[in-house]
Amino acid sequence: xxxxxxxxxGEAFNRVSTLLDDLLQKAHVRYAMLVDRKxxxxxxxxxxWAVKPPALDSxxxxxxxxxxxxxxxxxxxxxxxxxxxxxxxxxxGLYVEEVASEALLVVIFDDTAPIGRVKLYAKKSIEEIxxxxxxxxxxxxxxxxxxxxxxxxxxxLLDDLFKVSR
Amino acid sequence: xxxxxxxxxGEAFNRVSTLLDDLLQKAHVRYAMLVDRKxxxxxxxxxxWAVKPPALDSxxxxxxxxxxxxxxxxxxxxxxxxxxxxxxxxxxGLYVEEVASEALLVVIFDDTAPIGRVKLYAKKSIEEIxxxxxxxxxxxxxxxxxxxxxxxxxxxLLDDLFKVSR
Numbered sequence: 001x002x003x004x005x006x007x008x009x010g011e012a013f014n015r016v017s018t019l020l021d022d023l024l025q026k027a028h029v030r031y032a033m034l035v036d037r038k039x040x041x042x043x044x045x046x047x048x049w050a051v052k053p054p055a056l057d058s059x060x061x062x063x064x065x066x067x068x069x070x071x072x073x074x075x076x077x078x079x080x081x082x083x084x085x086x087x088x089x090x091x092x093g094l095y096v097e098e099v100a101s102e103a104l105l106v107v108i109f110d111d112t113a114p115i116g117r118v119k120l121y122a123k124k125s126i127e128e129i130x131x132x133x134x135x136x137x138x139x140x141x142x143x144x145x146x147x148x149x150x151x152x153x154x155x156x157l158l159d160d161l162f163k164v165s166r
Numbered sequence: 167x168x169x170x171x172x173x174x175x176g177e178a179f180n181r182v183s184t185l186l187d188d189l190l191q192k193a194h195v196r197y198a199m200l201v202d203r204k205x206x207x208x209x210x211x212x213x214x215w216a217v218k219p220p221a222l223d224s225x226x227x228x229x230x231x232x233x234x235x236x237x238x239x240x241x242x243x244x245x246x247x248x249x250x251x252x253x254x255x256x257x258x259g260l261y262v263e264e265v266a267s268e269a270l271l272v273v274i275f276d277d278t279a280p281i282g283r284v285k286l287y288a289k290k291s292i293e294e295i296x297x298x299x300x301x302x303x304x305x306x307x308x309x310x311x312x313x314x315x316x317x318x319x320x321x322x323l324l325d326d327l328f329k330v331s332r
Contacts (some may be wrong), residue, residue: 054242062239069235070253073228076220077274079255086252087236089245108243 004040005102012136013043019125019132020045027121029109031056034129037102039064053108063096063106086115097122100130170206171268178302179209185291185298186211193287195275197222200295203268205230219274229262229272252281263288266296 008016020032020043030050034042039061046053067085074081087094095107095118105126109118174182186198186209196216200208205227212219233251240247253260261273261284271292275284 054244059239059242062235062242066232066235066239069228069232073225073232073253073260074255074258076225076228077255077258077260078220079258082253082255082260084252084254086250086254087239087248088250088252089240089243089248092240092243092245094239094243094248 002038004036004038004042006036006042006133006136008034008042012132015132016043016129017045019128023107023121023125027107027109027118028113029107029118031106031108032125033060033106034099035060035063035104035106037064037067037104042103059108060106063094063104067096067104084119088115093118095119095122097126099126100133103129103133105129168204170202170204170208172202172208172299172302174200174208178298181298182209182295183211185294189273189287189291193273193275193284194279195273195284197272197274198291199226199272200265201226201230201270201272203230203233203270208269225274226272229260229270233262233270250285254281259284261285261288263292265292266299269295269299271295 016034020034023029023032024045024047029047031044031046031053033044033056036042041056041060044056067082070085071081081098083098085094085096087096091111093109093113093115095109095115097105099105105122107118107122109115182200186200189195189198190211190213195213197210197212197219199210199222202208207222207226210222233248236251237247247264249264251260251262253262257277259275259277259279259281261275261281263271265271271288273284273288275281
């Protein structure tokens with residue numbers, strides 16, 4: 001099973017959410033998401049005034065796939081990778097930028113937000129999120145502390161499951 | 167076999183090339199290409215000062231694939247498609263915009279060209295190329311004029327090919 005390369009929980013999750021809320025307000029964008037490079041949504045916030053958001057999970061997956069696909073293009077042009085992508089439709093724009101090496105910041109905005117403002121505040125948010133992620137250190141899973149008790153009770157449970165009724 | 171949806175030849179090809187040259191100069195970009203949505207390079211020009219270009223055919227194929235892939239993303243956001251894509255690396259940038267419904271203008275620039283200038287002149291060139299493409303009308307293949315003569319000689323040739331040697 002694919003698992004996210006970063007897990008945001010507790011205090012770190014709250015702080016990223018606050019930073020995203022801040023970005024929503026300052027840049028006047030609709031949605032802001034922190035996405036794992038594998039396509040997992042790590043955190044997302046939406047503006048109160050924005051219409052119901054589209055399927056953010058699908059968007060995250062497509063964006064992560066897209067970011068991976070463009071790396072071939074970047075290499076052909078002698079770049080390690082593109083660290084910034086802008087997709088502009090008639091009304092809706094999508095801005096994607098790298099956050100450290102594991103994550104992407106995705107900002108979805110409409111024609112009420114000039115792209116310059118979106119970029120400016122997104123870059124500020126990214127710096128803050130990067131500092132936060134660095135302070136977290138490598139991904140640590142909570143220690144489950146499985147002792148002798150667990151082994152014996154799990155053994156008993158398995159015995160029970162496979163017990164042949166006579 | 168896949169065939170390009172537009173064929174540029176003769177006078178039309180020369181005029182598109184002149185427009186691309188004009189864009190290179192005004193926007194100070196490295197390479198400018200007109201690419202079919204299927205990934206065929208219809209016309210391409212490079213600046214005299216630019217380093218040897220990368221494999222433009224591969225770039226065209228990747229860009230056309232990428233443009234098709236992002237249309238799923240656009241639809242999720244309620245857009246018909248994204249008509250403008252910007253990929254920004256550390257030094258090299260890539261700007262892709264729709265030309266009518268069949269083609270894409272691809273501009274590759276470096277940090278000597280501000281993106282605003284690239285977009286401005288690219289949009290002007292696109293208008294001119296669109297006017298030019300419209301004047302061409304639908305793709306017309308030269309009429310081969312296969313008459314009765316061709317039928318009989320082809321028939322004889324086929325007879326010859328399948329003649330059982332006795």
